Amino acid sequence: MSGIYLDYQSASPVDPRVHDFAERYLTKEFGNPSALHSSGLAAKVALEEARAKVAEFINAESAETIVFTSGVTEANNLAIRGTALRNSSKGKALLASAIEHISVLNPMKDLKKGGFDLALVPVDSTGIIDLVMLESLLSKETILTSIMYANSEIGTIEPIREASEIVHKKGLYLHVDAAAAEGRIPIDVQNDGIDLLTLSSNDLYGPQGAGALYIKPGMRIQPVLFGGGQERGFRSGTENLFAIVGMGEAARLAKMEMEGEGNRLRGIRDELIKKLLQIDEAYLTGHPHKRLSNHASFRFSRIEGESILLTLDAMFNIQVSTGSACSSRTLEPSHVLLAIGLKHEQAHGSMVMTLGKHNDPDQVPLIATAVSNTVQRLRALSPL
């Protein structure tokens, strides 16, 4: 990939060390972990080693709390549908922050069609959830509350521990989607008070095709996919060993390197924000400092984020995002940007940069010049 890639939240390259570590499970040690012969047993050992690494990454009580899935969307669906359908006799109310990812909101909306209630906790203009509203929206019927660890569109980090105290004080359960946060900030499910945690492989520079759901001991959930009963019955289907082993190794590396790499990226990120805010009518979206170390998000008045993206790509070979890749092909404004109080036309001027391994400080002046030129050019063309 040539040019300057600034869209690590939507897809990241597999770390070469992860690739080297896991590759043998594609072509050489390709056993099925459920098979009873020695190839199967070797695969089972590799699977359980990966599980232990992921458990350690989030300080889980034991490796058994980790259920591997095909990715974040499946883990979020398992957390939400699995909890809701298993515990519907206790209540049928769901609660989520207004800025959750659509793989959290859409399973909840589907459950709403089936008779569940869904309420959304508002956020302030920086994207921080309103803890007073959280408390007042919780009822005995609230069988699950979802609050993301950090938001991928605006980078804001949520006060998970405070939210957890509020939810737990009422004896209720908290699900946390950590796809954007993992590898950026240390996660400790026990200390943070998390009952269900969604993890992604690729956000740690592991292969696509693996994710995980941490399920706190004692949580009762049911599967979404039915079949051979793999993953202790929580997730049937032959394990994607390459991706899972890769995810385990990626988690091990992230635990060791997160702090140093976070500091490195934060330096680049701060410089980038400083430079880009010098552009006329450029605004930071999200929180000024409670934000992911690799995350810089902006809005520019009077132009479309999509036009910025396409111009930066075509003319400067710089790849950015307008928000969530998942919804990038719809023309709807981002629900996240509307939730922080932006008007439709303001939300359409969004540009998101997420940094990663291949970025370095030398790129900042190039990026700043390119964005500045792009914004000027587009505004000159704009009828607004």
Place this chain on the structure above:
Amino acid sequence: MSGIYLDYQSASPVDPRVHDFAERYLTKEFGNPSALHSSGLAAKVALEEARAKVAEFINAESAETIVFTSGVTEANNLAIRGTALRNSSKGKALLASAIEHISVLNPMKDLKKGGFDLALVPVDSTGIIDLVMLESLLSKETILTSIMYANSEIGTIEPIREASEIVHKKGLYLHVDAAAAEGRIPIDVQNDGIDLLTLSSNDLYGPQGAGALYIKPGMRIQPVLFGGGQERGFRSGTENLFAIVGMGEAARLAKMEMEGEGNRLRGIRDELIKKLLQIDEAYLTGHPHKRLSNHASFRFSRIEGESILLTLDAMFNIQVSTGSACSSRTLEPSHVLLAIGLKHEQAHGSMVMTLGKHNDPDQVPLIATAVSNTVQRLRALSPL
């Protein structure tokens, strides 16, 4: 992997050509197909090329009929739950052959808890479904019938076209799980009269972590996983591009090479069956000739299949299966072997050999001697 591997149905190595073809999507061309910049567009092109290859592999009407999933289990769940829940206003009856894979039967059993009816079509002693019973069990309420193309435990190939005519004569829908059959026998969804077809990547020597569901134009189904609306809304979640691109290339290679490789394996397989049936009280399970070209399955009286498996593995470095890897860790006898009329103690004596790329005719005498010695040894120890 050293020794002689005879368990290709439970896991297969990725073809080195597939690996070489798809590897760049892990570390170099790692874009998210939903992203709008050039990396995203390149990923989208690769995704759609894979879709076209899979469609061509089964002679589908168009590439748009193919929905990629994380594997067979998810594809089967999507076919069954997706059809049942979307069409429940028309009827709530499900029908399946008695020897379907548990990733077909278990989603149906879960729906049964939710008020659906489930009936099973019996099979004869060779595993062929009873077409008269199929016809008599169908009613206007039968919103979906599942019949597998071939069975992975006994190798029997089902009369799909005849079954389809019966189902379609009543205006109903047929789902076919082709995980065991694909790459062994040519599949033509239009000619075969298939409405929903489940495909696996790994059974074609593609990577784990990808599968597909063919959805005939006009079929109405709903998703199982909710989120970003990828795969035209039928399957949300960031695409596992490496596995999907690998599956596409594996399908292309399989289409070209299936016939030659099938003939080669059939020769080895026939020799293997001939030799092993010389063992005292050894019986073939499944159909004598309507069976997969790579499939040899047996039962031996007075011994346990699991003991055969472990002895062959430990003493001769030969890896076989007792049936389905998915259920290998339960002590229950196989539902497939019970369905063909075996008694519990007969079903426990099962041994399954599935051949693949790394097998050659020279291995047959070694395998035959090893199995013969193993059976004698175990019978000498047996209290029966």
